[in-house]
Every structure is written in structure tokens, then in C-alpha cells.
Amino acid sequence: MKMTHVLCAVMLGLPVVAAAGPSPSTPANPASKLSDLDTQMIAHQHAINQIEIGMGKLAQTNGSAAVKKYGATLLKDHTQGDKDMIALAKKKGVSTIPADTAISDADKKDMADMTAKLKGLKGAEFDRMFLDMMSAAHDREITKIEADIAVVTDADVKAALLKTKPVLQSHSDTAKSLQKTVTSSMEMK
């Protein structure tokens, strides 16, 4: 149904505007069988996978033994998750997953700043900041994926999101249980 509306808009020469996301001017992929919103959900998950692969590698170099192991899990799960997302995109005729809809320039800058901070830390100090970040980050993404699952239109994208959710949940749970074993993370806000 959604595609029909989009096609009608194209035929009438009306501007096709993405339903959400910071950059609504992204051109619709002509071969895509997905709505812009569903494509953005894939783009978001793809971007998360890419970031988590980087985070997993960083944890393996800078963390303590337990956090190194957590990093390896992040790396493994998100490498697999990304393979699945890319295959799904291909299946749906999305030749290039739009990267700019998922990460704004402000997000990129914040990520660069935080990553630089993390890179300067080692062992227990690294663990503390990394686990605080990962715990909150996964919880926020679980809220987002639940919201996406509620409104996604394509059945395959929905299935992929439903498969991803418990993975994010387990990463959140592991971060929280590891937080208890490292120094207390209470800070003044």
C-alpha cells in the first residue's frame, strides 16, 4: 500500500519525503521494494552494527579480561547481524544502504569525541566508561527497535528486527552484570 502512495506521488511530480529521520532529502531507491521508513530501519541497524564492530574491537584492545570477552561477543554478534542486514537489503532491492539517514553530523562528532576519550583509557577505567556507555546505549536501542517493530510494514524487515532485539537485550544484560563486578559507576549528574 505504502509503495503505491509513493509511486503515485512520483507520477504526480510531488516531492517524496521520507516519513522520519534527520535527512528527508535522501533519494528513494528506484529498485527498492521497501518504504522509506522500512529502509531507514535497515540503515539504522546497519549503522549500529558498524559502530558496535568498532566498539567490540576497541574493548578487545583496551579492556580488562572480562570486557575483552564482551568485546569479542559484540564483534561476533554484530558481524553476523550486519551480514544478515546487508543480505536483507539486497533481497529487497536496496543496492546501497543509505548511511546518512542513520547518523547525523552531530552524532558523528559526539561519537568521535567519545571514542577518543575511550581510546585514552585502559583496564578498569576503560571498563567503567565502556560498560556505562554500552548499558545505556543498548537500552535506548531496545526502546527504538520496539518502536520500529510496532510500525514496520515489511514482514521480512519485521522478522529481522524481531531477531535483533534479543541480541541487543543480551548485550545490555551482559553490560549490566559486568558493571557490578567493576568499580561502582555512581557519578554526580
Next chain:
Amino acid sequence: MYKFRRTLGASTLTHDRVVNLSGEVIGRVEELMIDVITGRIAYAVLSFGGILGFGGKLFAMPWSAITVDEARQRFLVNVTKDHLEKMPGFDKDHWPDLSDLDYANGVYRQWGVTPYWS
């Protein structure tokens, strides 16, 4: 049957979803900040946008601008996503302290509600 409760534990409310009147999930509540002098909730912290905790914005929301939908474990707020994109949030390393009255009044004005201290 569902029974409305007047009091709820803060920890049961934090991390709940925030939904606008169009039913869109706009983010979640990260924290409830207590006015330690009066014992009232100074503001709820809404996180909006960003990816994997990077970027995004934080907003101080007056309690009077929020409706608690306890049955569905979510908050209802009258704000559009477009508005949040444009509205200035606060820096995650500098959470606002409402003892700065100019700032505090500005926050409440932004959400169109009267400050509880006035």
C-alpha cells in the same frame, strides 16, 4: 480491572517510552530529577534521537507537561519530532540545575507550562 494509582516509584517510571499525541515514540525518560528543597520533580530527562547512545539530544521536561499512561507503561507528551529537532536541548555533561531560575523559567516556558515555584 485497571486501577489508577496516585503514587509510583521513580524507578518504575525511568526508562519508559515517551510517545507524542500522534502515537510516535519520540524517546525515553532517562532520569527523574528531584528538587531536593521542595521534594517535587524538577524535571524528567527525555532522550531523543542519536544512535547507540551517541549524539541525540537531552531535554528537561516539566512534570506538568507529561501525562503518565501507567497501563501502557509510557509517557504522553504534546510535542512533534520536528519541534524536538529544532528545540535546544541540554549538554549531556551539563545537566541543568533549576537553581538557575532564568534557565528554569525558560525550560517551563518552552513546554508551555507554569513553573511550580511561581
